[in-house]
Amino acid sequence: MSKKSKSPSIRDIAKEAGVAISTVSYVVNNKDLVADDTKKKVLKAVDKLGYKPNFIARSLRTRKTNTVGVIVYDISNPFVAQIVRGMEEIVKTRSYIMVLGCTFNNASEEERQINVMVNQFIDGLLIVSGSDNENIYKKILAKKLPLVFVDRELEKLPSTSIIIDNALAMEKAVDYLFSMGHRQIGYISYPMGKQTTIKQRYSGYVRGLEKNNLAYNSDYVIMDEKFTDKELEGKDMDITFKLMQDFIKTRKLPTAFITISDIIAYGLIKALKDNNIKVPDDVSVIGFDNIMFDDYMSPPLTTVKQPKKMMGITGMNLLLDIIEGKNTENKRIILPTEIIKRQSVKSIPLN
Amino acid sequence: MSKKSKSPSIRDIAKEAGVAISTVSYVVNNKDLVADDTKKKVLKAVDKLGYKPNFIARSLRTRKTNTVGVIVYDISNPFVAQIVRGMEEIVKTRSYIMVLGCTFNNASEEERQINVMVNQFIDGLLIVSGSDNENIYKKILAKKLPLVFVDRELEKLPSTSIIIDNALAMEKAVDYLFSMGHRQIGYISYPMGKQTTIKQRYSGYVRGLEKNNLAYNSDYVIMDEKFTDKELEGKDMDITFKLMQDFIKTRKLPTAFITISDIIAYGLIKALKDNNIKVPDDVSVIGFDNIMFDDYMSPPLTTVKQPKKMMGITGMNLLLDIIEGKNTENKRIILPTEIIKRQSVKSIPLN
DNA sequence: TTGTAGGCGTTATCAC
DNA sequence: GTGATAACGCCTACAA
Numbered sequence: 065m066s067k068k069s070k071s072p073s074i075r076d077i078a079k080e081a082g083v084a085i086s087t088v089s090y091v092v093n094n095k096d097l098v099a100d101d102t103k104k105k106v107l108k109a110v111d112k113l114g115y116k117p118n119f120i121a122r123s124l125r126t127r128k129t130n131t132v133g134v135i136v137y138d139i140s141n142p143f144v145a146q147i148v149r150g151m152e153e154i155v156k157t158r159s160y161i162m163v164l165g166c167t168f169n170n171a172s173e174e175e176r177q178i179n180v181m182v183n184q185f186i187d188g189l190l191i192v193s194g195s196d197n198e199n200i201y202k203k204i205l206a207k208k209l210p211l212v213f214v215d216r217e218l219e220k221l222p223s224t225s226i227i228i229d230n231a232l233a234m235e236k237a238v239d240y241l242f243s244m245g246h247r248q249i250g251y252i253s254y255p256m257g258k259q260t261t262i263k264q265r266y267s268g269y270v271r272g273l274e275k276n277n278l279a280y281n282s283d284y285v286i287m288d289e290k291f292t293d294k295e296l297e298g299k300d301m302d303i304t305f306k307l308m309q310d311f312i313k314t315r316k317l318p319t320a321f322i323t324i325s326d327i328i329a330y331g332l333i334k335a336l337k338d339n340n341i342k343v344p345d346d347v348s349v350i351g352f353d354n355i356m357f358d359d360y361m362s363p364p365l366t367t368v369k370q371p372k373k374m375m376g377i378t379g380m381n382l383l384l385d386i387i388e389g390k391n392t393e394n395k396r397i398i399l400p401t402e403i404i405k406r407q408s409v410k411s412i413p414l415n
Numbered sequence: 416m417s418k419k420s421k422s423p424s425i426r427d428i429a430k431e432a433g434v435a436i437s438t439v440s441y442v443v444n445n446k447d448l449v450a451d452d453t454k455k456k457v458l459k460a461v462d463k464l465g466y467k468p469n470f471i472a473r474s475l476r477t478r479k480t481n482t483v484g485v486i487v488y489d490i491s492n493p494f495v496a497q498i499v500r501g502m503e504e505i506v507k508t509r510s511y512i513m514v515l516g517c518t519f520n521n522a523s524e525e526e527r528q529i530n531v532m533v534n535q536f537i538d539g540l541l542i543v544s545g546s547d548n549e550n551i552y553k554k555i556l557a558k559k560l561p562l563v564f565v566d567r568e569l570e571k572l573p574s575t576s577i578i579i580d581n582a583l584a585m586e587k588a589v590d591y592l593f594s595m596g597h598r599q600i601g602y603i604s605y606p607m608g609k610q611t612t613i614k615q616r617y618s619g620y621v622r623g624l625e626k627n628n629l630a631y632n633s634d635y636v637i638m639d640e641k642f643t644d645k646e647l648e649g650k651d652m653d654i655t656f657k658l659m660q661d662f663i664k665t666r667k668l669p670t671a672f673i674t675i676s677d678i679i680a681y682g683l684i685k686a687l688k689d690n691n692i693k694v695p696d697d698v699s700v701i702g703f704d705n706i707m708f709d710d711y712m713s714p715p716l717t718t719v720k721q722p723k724k725m726m727g728i729t730g731m732n733l734l735l736d737i738i739e740g741k742n743t744e745n746k747r748i749i750l751p752t753e754i755i756k757r758q759s760v761k762s763i764p765l766n
Numbered sequence: 767t768t769g770t771a772g773g774c775g776t777t778a779t780c781a782c
Numbered sequence: 783g784t785g786a787t788a789a790c791g792c793c794t795a796c797a798a
Contacts (some may be wrong), residue, residue, distance in 0.1 A: 073791055084769040089793060099767060119536045120480065121791035124774050131514075140500045140707075145491040149649075152490065152517050156524075161531065162513045163482075166503050173507075183468045184422060184775095198455045288465060298500075301711060317733065330711045337713075356491075360652060360681045362688075362713035424775055437784040440777060450783060472775030475790050535791095 072113040072193060081109035092117055103263045130163040132383060137169045138298050141145035142355040143325065147192055147214060150376025158384050160187075167193050169292065175200045184210060188387045190379055194259045203309040210386040214379040215370075217260050222394045226379040231263050231268030233368050233401040234322065237350050238272025240403050245412030246348065249273065250284035251306070252328055254291040263381060265324055265352075284318040286311060291343035304331025313341045317347055319412060326351035326358055326367055332360070333408070337406070344410035354404050364406035371399045419555050423464040432460035443468055479623070482512040483734060484532035488520045488544040489649050493706040494676065494723060498543055498565060502729025509735050510730075513537075517545050520643065526551045533560060539738045541565060541730055543733045545610045561716070561737040565730040567717065568611050575737070577730040581612050582619030584719050584752040585673065589623025591754050592671045596763030599669035600624065601635035603679055605642040616675055616703075635669040637662060653763055655682025663690045670763060677702035677709055677718055683710070695761035705755050715757035722750045 078085045083102060090097045091106040092115075098106070109115070123129045133184055134151060136144045148164070155162045163181060167174040174193060178200055181189060188210035191201075198218055204211050205221060217225035232332065241249050251269050256262050266287075273280055290303055304327075312335060316381070323329040329351035333343050343363060354369035378397055385391035425443070429436045434453060441448050442457040443466075449457070460466070474480045487495045499515070514537060515624035516528040525544055529551055532540060539561035549569055555562050556572060568576035592600050600700060602620050607613050617638075624631055641654055655678075661672045663686060674680040684694050693713060694700055702709065705720035729748055736742035 065600050074793095075791080083793085086794075087768060090768090093793080097767065116534045118475075118791050120471055120535055121476045121774090123790045124790090127774080129471065138500070139490065139503065140493070140496040142491065142496075145493075145496050149491045149517065151491070152515070156516070156528075158530075161514055162516070163512055164508070165497075165513070166468075166500065166502070177507075180510075182781090183467045227748055244775080290782080298707075301707065317498065323793090330708070334711050354647075356652065357681070357708055360685050360712070368797075425777095426775080436775095437777080437779095437786080441784090446778085446784065453783075469775050472790090473777075475774090476776045476778085521792060594787090763795080 066402055068392065071118070071377065072115045074115070075247055077106065079405065080113060081105045081358040091303045094157065100190075100223075113360045124286070129161075129187055130159065131163055131186050131286060131385070132380070133163045133165070133178075133186040133189045135165050135167060135177055135189065135191045135193050136172060136291040137167050139166050141327070142299055142357070143327075143353045144192060146172055146355070146372035147179050147376040147379075150373035150378075151190065151380040152376075153373075154380035154384065158381075160384060168298070168342050169193060169398065171200070178204065179336055182207065183394075188212070188383045190383050192379075193218060194261075200283055205249075210383055211377050212386070214375050215261060217396065219258065219260060222383065226375050226382065226394075226397045226399065227261070228375075228399050228401045230264035231271060233370075234265045234268030235272040235353075236274065237322050237368055237400070237404060238269060238276060238278075240298050241322070241348065241409065242272075242276045242278070244320075244348070244409055246320040247278060248281070248284060248320070249278065250286070250318035250321040251323075252286045252308075252321055253324040255287045255289050257292065262324065263282075269322060274402060281318070299323065300327045301334075304328045305335050308332050308335035309338070312336065312341065317341070319408065320348035320350065322350050322352075322353050326353045326355045328363060329367070329408075330357075334350045343406050348409040350403075350409055358404070361408075362409045366409040367404050369402045369404045371401075375399060416475065422469070423466045424469070425466070427464055428460045428466050430456065431464060432456045466661060480512075480536060480538055481510065482514055482515070482537050483731070483738070484514045484529075484537040484540045485541065486516050486518060486525060486528055486532075486542045486544050490515065490517050491649055491680070492543070493708070494678075494704045494721070495543060497706070497723035498727035498730075501724035501729075502541065502731040503727075504724075505728055505731035505735065505762050509732075511735060520544060522548045522551070529555065533558065539563070539734045541734050542567060543730075544761060545612075549609075556590065561734055563730050563734040563737070565726050566612060568747065570609065575733065575744075575746050577726050577733065577748045577750065578612070579721055579726075579750050579752045581615035582622060584703075584721075585619030586614045586623040587624065587752075587754060588673050588703075588719055589627060589629075590671070592701065592760065593627045593629070594625075594698070595671075595730040595760055596765050597669075597671040598629060598763075599635060599671070600629065601633065601637070601669035601672040602674075603637045603659075603683060604675040605674055606640050608643065617763045620673060632669070634666050651676065651678045652682040652685075655679045656686050659683050659686035660689070661745065662694065668692070671699035671701070671760065673701050673703075674705050677704045677706045677716060680716055680718070680759075681708075681712065683725045684716075695759050699760040701754075701760055709755070709757065712759075714759045717757045718755050720753045722752075726750060 074088050077088045091103050165177040190212050192214045194216045213225040254262050329349050336343050351365045352366035354367045358365040425439050428439045518525040541563050543565045545567045564576040592620050605613050654734045680700050702718035705718045709716040
């Protein structure tokens with residue numbers, strides 16, 4: 065097998081055009097220092113030999129790779145995929161390159177990936193994941209590497225984040241259910257590790273209850289460790305389904321459930337249906353995220369919409385701004401949420 | 416704001432340990448040429464200064480980046496996301512880095528991305544997309560850059576591909592429907608551009624019809640240009656839904672539909688339901704891909720399973736093998752499919 | 767406006 | 783076993 069054919073270097077162009085190396089560099093980098101006809105000669109040579117500046121060499125010299133790292137917990141999760149899609153859009157238009165890694169919320173895997181990327185390689189890092197270990201991020205911060213979190217934020221360290229007001233979103237969900245006549249409102253969530261979003265949502269749920277003078281009933285609240293079992297990557301739907309199968313048989317049901325993700329809501333609804341409990345006639349369900357399948361479920365899922373793509377877009381733009389020195393503060397950008405009313409919530413006549 | 420703190424270079428380590436640069440290099444790269452106590456000294460210095468070899472410099476020198484490019488048409492498509500997830504798994508275990516780009520089946524965007532990546536930057540390329548323009552790939556092939564297609568293959572050029580037998584899969588779908596008593600079998604697909612998968616599936620559909628002595632009825636076949644409208648990125652479900660709304664009102668329906676993706680099946684089913692046509696009682700539907708939501712639809716979707724994650728795993732392993740020189744032939748790996756029987760297909764009693 | 771030369775951090779090829 | 787040194791391809795003072 066023949067070798068990869070070697071591409072022409074800046075030297076070859078200089079020789080071909082009969083000019084100095086630096087002249088070629090100026091032309092290639094659009095520095096307006098070169099006489100027009102010299103420029104033409106150079107461009108002709110570039111074209112003839114098909115010269116492309118060597119990305120690696122340039123990076124070594126400039127200490128800039130035009131590459132950003134994106135670390136997510138699971139790219140096959142529709143919520144995440146949508147965020148990444150937004151990021152990709154920006155990366156593309158601003159001519160950066162995006163490196164992707166999945167961690168499945170495994171802290172050591174996250175650390176490994178961050179180390180690989182950070183190691184004099186990426187210009188900035190975007191994290192849509194959340195290990196329980198803030199020490200990992202401390203190192204990045206210490207290196208002054210641009211770092212932006214999406215759908216996460218740090219508790220103790222100052223951080224740049226694109227988030228929604230998770231507590232408020234949940235509070236509004238409770239309000240909505242309350243306004244529809246529900247007085248027994250259940251809650252299904254991952255257990256509370258150090259993920260701020262999960263904690264905030266829970267506090268929003270509790271706050272919503274209090275605000276509407278509803279008693280907190282632990283029978284109605286499920287926050288099971290199984291959700292975060294490392295062996296069960298990306299199987300949230302199936303886990304919820306199984307979990308709820310048990311739950312339904314052993315406990316009293318509320319008239320409505322709030323879930324922290326549409327995926328969990330899907331699992332819940334299936335379990336409910338399988339036990340001949342009608343949604344929304346017997347039990348109402350409200351999801352979170354507004355992923356693209358909600359409209360196609362039976363019943364179509366009422367949910368709290370997160371501006372997923374916009375979160376990706378905003379996060380990536382902010383990161384690139386920071387990289388380019390346009391923006392250096394520890395911003396905390398809060399994007400709006402909205403309850404999308406479909407058919408999985410039914411109003412209960414008051415009596 | 417202070418500058419990014421500069422990391423120590425191999426030179427710093429050499430100085431600290433009182434040895435030559437090359438010695439440090441040997442130690443760092445595990446070349447067994449160094450005396451044990453010299454090694455210890457070096458390692459100590461490495462540890463003390465927190466030295467990490469500079470990835471970029473190394474790449475410049477070795478002409479290897481340990482980076483592979485992955486080009487997909489849409490990361491937010493669950494089928495694609497699952498493939499990418501498989502790839503990510505392998506990338507991780509074989510210590511490569513993965514760069515991702517989405518093209519939305521836009522040929523010029525695909526070309527742009529390929530150019531960016533190929534430009535002396537990636538060690539190999541994995542494509543899960545398919546422009547109509549084989550010229551783009553010719554260039555890559557000419558450069559001898561390792562290139563693997565997943566769920567695609569080239570028509571005129573020899574290529575390395577991980578695919579399923581699309582024609583056979585569709586033929587089996589027809590067989591299955593026939594065995595369930597269906598004699599009017601419709602087909603919903605993207606229009607046939609140059610994508611081999613789409614063509615092959617269609618030919619499988621036709622073959623299945625012939626094999627079972629069923630007449631081809633163009634009234635039952637929908638292959639609309641709207642599916643590939645560039646403006647409608649990733650909206651297959653909604654497009655199908657609208658398309659079928661019209662279709663249902665104007666044409667006679669078959670007793671069963673085969674679709675080329677689960678996503679399209681979802682759109683179809685919703686349109687059917689909205690028009691009070693029951694699935695599967697009035698019309699059966701069979702999807703393609705077996706994405707993770709199938710089980711949660713009403714009715715759960717019968718579908719042709721593609722081994723998505725395995726396609727990603729196999730493709731990435733093959734690509735890395737080629738990069739590492741373990742494997743250089745133009746392989747064409749065909750992975751098996753399987754009909755997953757759920758509840759969207761009903762048997763029709765023969766009369 | 768153009769040319770020269772030094773250096774980015776490695777690895778690889780030689781000597782010693 | 784170890785050390786010096788020349789690339790890799792580019793950018794950028796600085797000199798001319």
